[in-house]
Amino acid sequence: MSTTQHFDAIVVGSGISGGWAAKELTEKGLKVLLLERGRNIEHIKDYVNASKDPWDYPHRGRPTQEMKRNHPVLQRDFVLNEETNGMWANEQESPYVEKKRFDWYRGYHVGGRSLLWGRQSYRLSQRDFEANLREGIAIDWPIRYQDIAPWYDYVETFAGISGTVEGLDHLPDGKFLPPIELNCVEKDVAARIKKAYGGKRLMINSRTANITQPKPEQGRVNCQYRNKCWLGCPFGAYFSTQSSTLPAAMKTGNLTLRPFSIVSQVLYDKDNKRARGVEVIDAETNQTYEFTANIIFLNASSFNSTWILMNSATDIWPGGLGSSSGELGHNVMDHHFRVGAGGVVEGFEDKYYYGRRPAGFYIPRFRNLDDTPRNYVRGFGYQGGASREDWNRSVAEMGIGADFKNALAEPGAWTIGMTAFGEMLPHHDNRIYLDHTVKDKWGLPVLAMDVEIRENEKAMRKDMLQDAIDIFEAAGVKNVSGGDWGYSPGMGIHEMGTARMGRDPKTSVLNAFNQVWDAPNVFVTDGACMTSASCVNPSLTYMALTARAVDHAVKELRKGNLK
Amino acid sequence: MNRRELLKLIAATTGTAMIGGSGLLTGCATSSTQTALTFSPDDIVLLDEIAETILPRTQTPGAKDAKVGQFMTVYVNDCYTREEQATFHKGLLLLEERCHKTYGHGFMALQPAEREEFVSHLDKHAKAEIAAGKMHYFTMIKQLTLFGFFTSEVGGTQVLRHVAIPGRFDGELPYKPGDRAWATR
Numbered sequence: 001m002s003t004t005q006h007f008d009a010i011v012v013g014s015g016i017s018g019g020w021a022a023k024e025l026t027e028k029g030l031k032v033l034l035l036e037r038g039r040n041i042e043h044i045k046d047y048v049n050a051s052k053d054p055w056d057y058p059h060r061g062r063p064t065q066e067m068k069r070n071h072p073v074l075q076r077d078f079v080l081n082e083e084t085n086g087m088w089a090n091e092q093e094s095p096y097v098e099k100k101r102f103d104w105y106r107g108y109h110v111g112g113r114s115l116l117w118g119r120q121s122y123r124l125s126q127r128d129f130e131a132n133l134r135e136g137i138a139i140d141w142p143i144r145y146q147d148i149a150p151w152y153d154y155v156e157t158f159a160g161i162s163g164t165v166e167g168l169d170h171l172p173d174g175k176f177l178p179p180i181e182l183n184c185v186e187k188d189v190a191a192r193i194k195k196a197y198g199g200k201r202l203m204i205n206s207r208t209a210n211i212t213q214p215k216p217e218q219g220r221v222n223c224q225y226r227n228k229c230w231l232g233c234p235f236g237a238y239f240s241t242q243s244s245t246l247p248a249a250m251k252t253g254n255l256t257l258r259p260f261s262i263v264s265q266v267l268y269d270k271d272n273k274r275a276r277g278v279e280v281i282d283a284e285t286n287q288t289y290e291f292t293a294n295i296i297f298l299n300a301s302s303f304n305s306t307w308i309l310m311n312s313a314t315d316i317w318p319g320g321l322g323s324s325s326g327e328l329g330h331n332v333m334d335h336h337f338r339v340g341a342g343g344v345v346e347g348f349e350d351k352y353y354y355g356r357r358p359a360g361f362y363i364p365r366f367r368n369l370d371d372t373p374r375n376y377v378r379g380f381g382y383q384g385g386a387s388r389e390d391w392n393r394s395v396a397e398m399g400i401g402a403d404f405k406n407a408l409a410e411p412g413a414w415t416i417g418m419t420a421f422g423e424m425l426p427h428h429d430n431r432i433y434l435d436h437t438v439k440d441k442w443g444l445p446v447l448a449m450d451v452e453i454r455e456n457e458k459a460m461r462k463d464m465l466q467d468a469i470d471i472f473e474a475a476g477v478k479n480v481s482g483g484d485w486g487y488s489p490g491m492g493i494h495e496m497g498t499a500r501m502g503r504d505p506k507t508s509v510l511n512a513f514n515q516v517w518d519a520p521n522v523f524v525t526d527g528a529c530m531t532s533a534s535c536v537n538p539s540l541t542y543m544a545l546t547a548r549a550v551d552h553a554v555k556e557l558r559k560g561n562l563k
Numbered sequence: 564m565n566r567r568e569l570l571k572l573i574a575a576t577t578g579t580a581m582i583g584g585s586g587l588l589t590g591c592a593t594s595s596t597q598t599a600l601t602f603s604p605d606d607i608v609l610l611d612e613i614a615e616t617i618l619p620r621t622q623t624p625g626a627k628d629a630k631v632g633q634f635m636t637v638y639v640n641d642c643y644t645r646e647e648q649a650t651f652h653k654g655l656l657l658l659e660e661r662c663h664k665t666y667g668h669g670f671m672a673l674q675p676a677e678r679e680e681f682v683s684h685l686d687k688h689a690k691a692e693i694a695a696g697k698m699h700y701f702t703m704i705k706q707l708t709l710f711g712f713f714t715s716e717v718g719g720t721q722v723l724r725h726v727a728i729p730g731r732f733d734g735e736l737p738y739k740p741g742d743r744a745w746a747t748r
Contacts, residue, residue: 053727054747055716060634064641183734225729227748350739355732356748390744391713391723400617400682400705408713409623409722411744 007033007256009553010278010293012263012308015112017526017542018299019245020155024550025297026254033291034249035261037283037300038089038108041115043242047232049083057082077491079105084230087116093441102449103490104303110259111241112301113493116230119209119238119358120383121161122536123152123172127369132532135377138331138426141531142503142512145172151544158248159239159543160215162359163207171364171536178212179205180223180359185345185386185414190361192475201366201471206359206383209239209540218244225355238358260284264444266296266321266522268313274562275312275321275522281442295521295553295562299546302527303432306498307447309509309516309524310434322499322509322516329433331426331500332451333533335492339461341468341482342417345386352388352411360385363418363471365535367463376459378425380535382468384418416477420464423535425456426497430489451489461487494538496530514549521562525549600652602636609655609670610635614708616682623722626708629715635707647703654700658685719746 008030011021022034040046054060063080071091074080079088089106096104107113126145133140149172156175163176182190182205190203210223220236220243229238236243249255260283267290269276277292298305306329310320317323365379389412435448461484469482502508505517510529516522525546527538534541556562611632618626626632639651662670666677673681689701712718719725725746 051727053716053719053725054714055719058637059642060638060710060714062638062642065644066641181732181734187734225732226727350737352736352738352742353732353734354726354736355729356745357732387748388744390748391709400686401679402619402621405618405621405623405625405722408709409743410740411738411742 004277004290004292005033006277007031007291007293008557009033009295009297010035010291011297011299012278013037013112013298013300013304013526014110014241014246014257015107015299015301015526016114016117016241016539017546018112018297019114019241019249020543020546021297021299021523021525021550022249022255023245024547025554026249026252028550028554029252029254030554031254032249032256033293034255034257035263035278035280035291036110036112036257036259037262037304038110038259040110040257040259041232041242043236043247044232044234047234049231050228050234052083052231073103074105076103076488079493084116087230094446095438095440096446097435097438097448099448099450100452101488102451103488104449104495105490105493106301106304110257111246114240115232115242117209117240117539118493118537119229120362120537121156121159121163121174121207121209121540122362122381123174124148124534124536124541125170125172127170128532128534131378132426137377137532138428139500139502139504139507139531142501142508147512148541148544148548151548152540155540155543155547159209159244159540160211160213160220161207161209161540162205162212164205166202166204166364168202168364170369174207176207180208180210180212180357181205182361183353183357183386184351185348185416186361188348189345189386189416189472189475189477193363193471196474197366197471200371201363203361203363206362208359210358211237211239218247220244223358225357227356227358229358261289262442262444263300263308264288264311264442266298266308266312266519267292268316268321268519270313270316272563273519275519281444283442286442294557295523297546297550297553298522298524298528299526302495302498302530303447305524305526305528306432307434309499311445313519317518321522322518324518325502325505325507325509327428327500327507328509329498330428330431331497332430332432332449332489333424333426333494333496333530334451334489335421335494335533335535335537336424336453336457336461336487336489337419337421337492338485338487339422339464339468339483340382340384340417340419341465341472341480342384342415343472343477343480345414345416345477348414351414357385361418367460367467374459374463376456376463378423378456378460378535380420380422380460380464382418382420382471384416386414386416388412388414416472418468420468421492421535421537422457422460422464423533424453424489426500426532427454430497432498449490453487453489494527494533496527496533496538499524499528500531501529502531513552514545515553520556521553523549523553600648602640606655607632607636609659610704612671612678613658613682613704614712616678617705617708618712624717626712629712629717631708631711631715634711634715635704638707638711650698650700651703654703657700661685713746 014036068075089108223237312321363382367379391408393412430451436445472480499509501510614626614631689699692699723746
């Protein structure tokens, strides 16, 4: 053991929620240590591909066979590509066990997946927070919409979410910047859908964490419509740790950022029933360090926050800190997707577009609201867009020669497509656990995944497919065809659950303020805390829950309740 | 609309670029041992000329201007599976053999009209094979030609249009026939 350093607070993980924890804690005057297991990526300077065009890549963006060999999991989907290569966790150094197939896409670097995220930002609704209780599924959320609403306001205002006010109870409005516009075809289809369904089904603008007005106080420029967000934005136009929360935390002078710091456990003081700090393995030197603090925020991403808990205080609880409920590691959720439809829109051949949007349209949930219940519970939303076909449209149909080249140099038909994102129920048997027979590069046990979609999700997928087809046909879209391209848990990259919030320590890991019941100075505010999944993209909710938990933590700290 | 097109248009418009995974341009399987079958300088010249026949120089640049032959060899070497590499290399031999049978000499010795006739026949033949569910080497060459050309700087900026930093979005830009497509979405 080396020297022990003390801080007021430690934050584990520097992604979306960890960045928020660091910002809020430092702005409240606490001295904070922000630990990140991977390398540093500095804003703008380290966005090595941010200004490249397709021709700047030797393979024009496509994955090589070597990349596929190095990333046996990632290569299953589009996320493995030449543009973001090097931005995903090293699968050899950090393996995991798939008892059942689980696609786990991890960003092990400062900023985590905040650099790589899809940026779609929607609020959970009162209906979402009540769903478990009303349907008798899993356990009740310990909070309601009104508990989190002001915190949504707060984080949206800072992060910058563009969108439109729609007045829907099941998709609450927020503090929006002007929306990223729909194109002319989307506007037309949206109007036809509204008419066809009497307003019961709506196509609205994406709500996305790309700013449409500058935020000079944060040094951020509005979106330049390059659609290269996942490479890091030199304009700081989308919310990420680097563009937004990290600079704010740094500005306080209260933040210490330590990359290459793998937290191996929370150090637990059983006499005080409090955590006293964390143990860190330096990823480069393998040296072990201890850091102590009054409060600890675990924001290591859903599964890794739970991994840390499972590996902590095992002398008292063999299943780890927070396992006394029997729920730690259980109730894994994701959003199941890869079902949708597409078709051709006629009548806009004299229209095109300028600029590349990082967004499209959204069709909010319409199933199981106040209409006839379906043969499943919960619902789904659609995300998609319309565009004109490019040179890639007719590889099989056209010939060769000058006319062929000239034809492909012009845009083709307008097409429109969308894919559904469905809610996945929390199921006790969907779980992760430690596998001590497999170790990572640092000799630490790895996670095993045992998760599958069940009857409710499978029944929902039938509607996700048919409704997509029906909506487009009702809107006059031509040549509509749909498909279910198969889904494996994890592919949504929205992994949630495993340390759920609740009202009772016997059935939940965290209380209503994200405190571990068995160690109230430990907070978990990433996706691990989710009690149910809703069908909307979850990151905005992690931001709001984190800001709310920090507010509570600091108040409690000042009252002396966390000593 | 097939699955590839659908996925592409969905991905292109939802902020998740669908790059790779077409299952056509590259195979899905990976091989564990990879000793690249090699290309000679002559192969690059041959590939350039085939590509130029598919996408000739007109008032705008053609495949040779975009160094498509060179690109194809890099792509086949690095991104194709070993099986796909073997199909591609064998395909070049088959192409020359077919050319000899038809015209009495190799592709490089053909007149421009003969090249067009030959590649056009090959294109139709390959389409029939693909329709029957069989991979054909010419389909590989043609796909790599289109991909290599339209994602090149020459193709992307002189044949298509490209603005590195659009700065704004207009969802209803007037369009008239002859206006060029954007290089990227």
